[in-house]
Amino acid sequence: MPTQYHIKCRPGDVAECVLLPGDPARVEVIASHWDSAHKVAENREYVTYTGTYKGAPISCMSTGIGCPSTAIGIEELARCGATTFLRVGTCGTFQDHVKVGDLAIFDSAVREDGTSKAYAPVEFPAVASVDVVNACIQAAKSHDVLAHVGTTRSADTFYASHPAPGSSFGGYWQSNWKQRFEDLRRMNVIAAEMEASTIFVLARVWGLRAGGVSVVLDNMMKLGEEADEFDPEAQLDHSAAYINKLAVVGSEAVRILHEAG
Template sequence: MTGDSEDPNDEVQYHLGVGEGDVADTVLLPGDPERIPKITGVWDDAETVAEHREYRTATGEHRGTPISTTSTGIGSPSAAIAVEELARVGVDTFLRVGSCGAIQPGMDVGDLVITSGAVRQEGTSEEYVREDYPAAADDRVVAALVAAAERLDYDYHVGVTASTDSFYAGQGRPGFEGFEAAGSDELVENLREANVLNIEMEASTICTLANLYGLRAGAVCTVYANRVTGEFRTEGETRAAETASLATALLAKMDERAREAGADRWYPGLGIEAE
């Protein structure tokens, strides 16, 4: 005989506190719970549906399309919990929305970075699948994010992101009292030489889990730190949110075009209808 325990597969998810019908098919995933009202502020309407620990969830509508957002906290372990529990209540598309550090020249603070794939420099995804499994963003999500950035006239870059488990040592920054992890002095330069665009902490796990489960994922982040110039400013804070929100509406149109064409999935030849 066993005692009562919380079932993570119950009708209401253990960590997020959401159930079926609480969220839309597409969910935007910021890290900071305080970014939720900033995201919903660009929508037509929204209401908070759950709040527990670092996870705050709101659902609403943007440009006629149902949309939700859930904060994940900092890092891949908590982001993986969010993806797991949102998938259990029917979510099929995940858009990471956040901030990042740029590591290539010619990238300005306030620019957007749209992830095409990610370096898995974090441990969470390795607990799911072998280390050489790719963390690829869904091509439809990337296309929708690019189209949204173009329509909003925001400067953006598309390419490979590095996701880490540490804001300090894992990103080549000194730790307490100047501590330097082995290899940290070469980390950023090695990533730069590999044409990696930016560093953040969640995209690789979100993309890996989505691929494992046959779902869609991608990421768009605003550049706050430029590791080439040393600049750090919270400029263009809502640009990633606006881009991801519009991309959600465009994805709905893309899916509709595929259905109308009798195609299994959207492809560029179907286009995206104008607003």
């Protein structure tokens, strides 16, 4: 098998279980919690580390932002022997009982992305693997981390659905964002992010495993309440403590899956 074009990995370079953050800078942070780790490859948005965590082989590869680059990454990881994909990232929430700093464990995803539709019709469900979900729940409990389990919404845009009064930008949903978010809240969707739906669909189509866990950084229903616009620098708290908590829970979930066989 030749070196994969985008991620620059070959069979043997990655473990069967791979953590998938979006931000390349978070890969080294996550790997710092392992017993051993080394950089395998770095190309474009894809940074890959492989090592061991409490005896479990483990890899971590960044995917960049959104479903298109994520699909490319996991396509090539699967060709290198990866069989379990766990999204570890950040998200917003539509629910007031879910607080900033909590974890959201995804058992399913609303498919508001375009990429997954190239692999399966929209009627095909985007669902996580039960054993991966359970491993994430167990990992969170073992570290006394508050986690909420439920459905996420995966979308292709970061700004288009947010309020931007006085601007020509914002897209189709900009004028009706509150009603759209309220609909998702009423449907008990707990999170909003940009990758999980495609990860779940591709893994299910291929007969592999997938799951997702993210740290909550903001409440989507409250965006723009003060300034009447979406300012990510002002609204989002990218605390290092949150990312470290996410790294430990994700790595612990991989250990649980490895020991379960």
